[in-house]
Amino acid sequence: MFFVVCAFIALMYSCASQSAIQGGPKDEKPPTLLNSKPINKSLNFNEKKIALNFDEFLQLKSVQQKFVMSPPIKENPQIINKGKSVIISFKDSLLPNTTYNLNFSDAIADLNEGNSINDFHFCFSTGSVIDSLMISGKVLNAITLKPEKNMFVMLYTDTLDSTPIKQVPYYIGKTNDNGDFK
Template structure:
């Protein structure tokens, strides 16, 4: 079964002190970009013993990289990371699954060395078999009380019948326009939940706001059109009902 998990606490970071470029000049307000990744996006027949190498457009905050990274399905054991200037090499503790599509995502926790965050998630995929999953999912989350998009909202994707308060099959995040898109997922039906998740525990805690699509199940296919159906952003109703009026309508009936 495909699984996803935020990998903070499961990563061993190696290398010297975090490097920084010389100071001076105008302040950089551009988020870091993924310049290259090896194996390349949507590569197939990737060896299960492969390592990932990511190179960014600028120096980044390494601790934020650890917090922002998620991989689907979750690899076994702890990840080992080696940094060299603007590049990081990720080594897996155990061989990856055979004939499996892996999706790596960096959410808006990721920022450069000056603290500039991503405005939309960065993702790439590869497969350890000859075929890579091509399913797609799209959506947009709107706060009806403000009439504005909800940015930076975690989006959790579950297999039908799975416990919602469990580890999702996939995950991503809304961008600055409240939109999200998932590619390279299995062609299947999914239940999708947008969740505030302030403590990043992947659980719908009391008081956390959430959003769900108009239909309970969304089908991911390669032909899925980018239909940005609005999701309503709300919170769980925890207010108990209160009796406002009681009236006897006969000697045997009471209206409440």
């Protein structure tokens, strides 16, 4: 009887194939924006908060260094992630009849693999129209003629040569890895 029990246990143990769980293919897709409140390119925005809702859990990568708001406001908005959402809270008042562009660069990424959304922008207006005028270009190093990444490009309302020292820019852009801005 002892032999039969041992044989049964050995048979049952050998039936199970022991190996590590595979888990499927590696996630290589960045998060996708499902919806937002308000929607992108909203008009007559007068709230203190924006919620961006994505299809997967998120992390924010160096958001304080990568985030650019144009035109800038006196006090930077608070940006936090809550699960699958990014919440932007404005402490400062927004200008009336102004189009704002929020550029996150590649700061929004999925939690597990760290896949970033490249050049993520969100736009809204405090007035009844979105200012559709756009300036775009490329920044090159003057000596090497190679693209310059992470450079700020600023637009001022005044044309005096001392303006960059005395005024805050009205719009700010940041170049991507190819030196492009818009």
